[in-house]
Amino acid sequence: MDMMMKDMMSNDMMSMPGMESMDMTLMQACMDACSACEQACTVCSTQMMDCSPACMNCADMCNTMMRSMLRMQGMTPAAMMSMLDACMAMCQVCMDKCMEHADMSEVCKMCAQSCKACMDACMAMKDSMMRMG
Amino acid sequence: MDMMMKDMMSNDMMSMPGMESMDMTLMQACMDACSACEQACTVCSTQMMDCSPACMNCADMCNTMMRSMLRMQGMTPAAMMSMLDACMAMCQVCMDKCMEHADMSEVCKMCAQSCKACMDACMAMKDSMMRMG
Amino acid sequence: MDMMMKDMMSNDMMSMPGMESMDMTLMQACMDACSACEQACTVCSTQMMDCSPACMNCADMCNTMMRSMLRMQGMTPAAMMSMLDACMAMCQVCMDKCMEHADMSEVCKMCAQSCKACMDACMAMKDSMMRMG
Amino acid sequence: MDMMMKDMMSNDMMSMPGMESMDMTLMQACMDACSACEQACTVCSTQMMDCSPACMNCADMCNTMMRSMLRMQGMTPAAMMSMLDACMAMCQVCMDKCMEHADMSEVCKMCAQSCKACMDACMAMKDSMMRMG
Structure with missing residues (x-):
């Protein structure tokens, strides 16, 4: 996302209770990690290994998470933390599944790494919100 | 979803640990409620009232929730409960926003009702899983 | 979708050029067929047969098609016809792939039938728009 | 997307008729433009201007287009060209709508620019495929 759009989003949030x-x-980093994870999971889901359904679930959850951060006007801090929990939970499932055959498949290995990076970015976001609260 | 597809999904789940x-x-009812809520929120998001971003967040979360229930091979009971929490949280935000102008807009009123029905269906699903566990 | 929401959508469209x-x-039938096809494709995509990537593509296109019909304020007749063409094209690909093993898999057979029904509903919608135009 | 994933996708396509x-x-550039356009449209859809439904339609179509390019195993050249047409058509609608108030809103201006960039990338992709064919 370009700098100007980020500034505008930041301005919009000044007027939202609990989000000032x-x-x-961190939010930008989290959106980027979600987007990268959606892409990696989408590719991995086509490799016809048994992680495929987990990858599809994770891709959808990451896209929903990213979009929700682009639409904070329709979020509350509590709902955001619940969404972050769900996103981390789905990334964990997908990472665990993909790690089972990371030795056999480079795609699965990369997908697992993307899931890990997304979990870390979501956790950093959530930690930061809990310190704010 | 037709009866035969439901039977197959049910059979698939027999072999998934913790989902037998x-x-x-309840799961079918929850998917139907998510689908109805996605549609109501999508319509409501075009009415240019201030609930619009919440409706879009809720539509995406409901679609992700429904799809994940159609792909239980890629879920765990723990991840499913976390997703249900996130879905209920987003429905709550959307319902609260839409209720603010339910008197002025029939669409918002219907959207709020769909959100409430979706929350109830998710809660029934989660309660049932907690009794299982 | 309930009757009242349908009436409202119909009213909204009265004021849109080329959509009066x-x-x-037909539009309601098309949305229902898209929704049913998204669900069938999502289930079929988890069966780990070689139709899986086509099913995922088809599920996403059907969802986008359905949502766009719920948001006609952001469409033009020309864009709608182009989207209908794309949706029919994706349903055709998915149906062809699933038909290759319809004998071996009841899920693939149902998915192919849903794709066919969705194509038919999109074609009926497009024909009706061309007669209007 | 990282280099290794791109190499793998390229290898996968060697075995797909008509896609060797x-x-x-160009495909990577097209996916990037779709992703950027999805994000810009998602932000723009929250600004409560009358482009909002077009932005939501465009965001969904761009996401579907991007994902389909990540899953070329489930595409044919003909379906891909039809999807590119639909994506260009939706970007055109969204750009036209956003340009109506580009003077009043920096977000709409950026969204229109993202739509234009996405149309250009889709057209470059389609041109390249027609030369191949």
Whole structure:
């Protein structure tokens, strides 16, 4: 996302209760990690290994998470934390499944790494919100 | 979903640890409620009232929830409960926003009712899973 | 979708150029067929047969088609016809792939039938729009 | 998408009839433009201007287009060209709508630019495929 759009989103959030001090750098990193994870999971889901359904679930959840961060006007801090929990839970399932055959498949290995990066970014976001709260 | 597809999904779940005794009737009702809520939120999001971003978030979360229930091979009971929590949280935000102008807009009123029905169906699903566990 | 929501959508369309005489019964049937096809494709995509990537593509296209019909304020007749063409093309690919093993898999057979029904509903919608135009 | 994933996708396509000589650089650029357009449209859809439904339609179509390019195993050249047409048509509608108030809104202006970039990338992709065919 370009700098100007990020500034506008930041401005919009100034007027949302409980979101005035949201860390926009962490949020940007979280959106990027969700987007990368959606893409990796989508590719991995076509490799016809048994992680495929988990990858599809994870791709959809990551896309929903990213979009929701682009639409914070329709979120509350509590709902956001619940969504972050669900996103981390789906990334965990997908990572675990993909790690089972990371030795056999480079795609699965990369997908697992993307899931891990997404979980970390969601956790950093959630930690930051809990410190704010 | 037709009866035969439901039977097959039910059979698939027999071999998934922790999901053998999932209540397929509640799950079917939950998928239907998610689908109805996605549609109501999508219509409501075009009415240009201030609930619009919440409706879009809720539509995406409901679609992701429904799809995940159609792909239980890629879920665990723990991830499913976390997703149900997130779905209920988003429905709550959307319902609260839409109720603010339910008197002025029939669409918002219907959207709020769909959100409530979806929350109830998710809660029934989660309660049933907790009794199983 | 309930009757009242359908009436409202119909009213909204009265004020959209080129859409005043859209056949709402065909449009409702088309949305239902897209939704059913999204669900059948989502289930079929988990069966780990070689139709899986086509099913995922088809599920996403059907969902996008259905949502766009719920948001006609953001469409033009020309864009709608182009989307219908794309949806029919994806359903054709998915149906062809699933028919290759319809004998071996009841899920693939049902998925192919849903794709066919969705193509037919999209074609009926497009024919009706061309007669209007 | 990282280089290794791109190489694998390229390898996968070697075995798909009619896709052996697909230009992976153009396809990568097209996926990036779709992803950027989905994000810009999602932000723009929350600004409560009358482009909002068009932005939502465009965001969904761009996401579906991007995902389909990540799952070329489930595509044919003909279906891909039809999808590219639909994506260009939706970007055109969204761009036209957003340009109506580009003077009043920086977000709409950026969204229109993202739509234009996405149309250009889709057209480059389609041109390349027609030369191949």
